[in-house]
Amino acid sequence: MGTAHRTGRSGPRAKEQDMPVVTVQQGPRTVELKRELVARITDAFVDAYQIPAETVQVWIHEVPTDSWGAAGKLTADK
Secondary structure (H helix, E strand, C coil): CCCCCCCCCCCCCCCHHHCCEEEEEECCCCHHHHHHHHHHHHHHHHHHHCCCHHHCEEEEEECCHHHCEECCEEHHHC
8 A cells, every 4th residue: 555664765876885975174165166176076986986976975164264274373374
């Protein structure tokens, strides 16, 4: 009669462990640069692992320049 509940996913999908998640922490960038970065990272995983692009996730965490430093100085002060 009915079907079993399946976590909202239908059709063939990659297993959770087969879905790479790439985290990029960086200072603010334009949307255009972030689009290009996401495309290139995705392409690299598709080429290296022979997986569908749909399985690759890229998370961008932007940190304001006054909230991180390098070489002993805030990035905002450089």
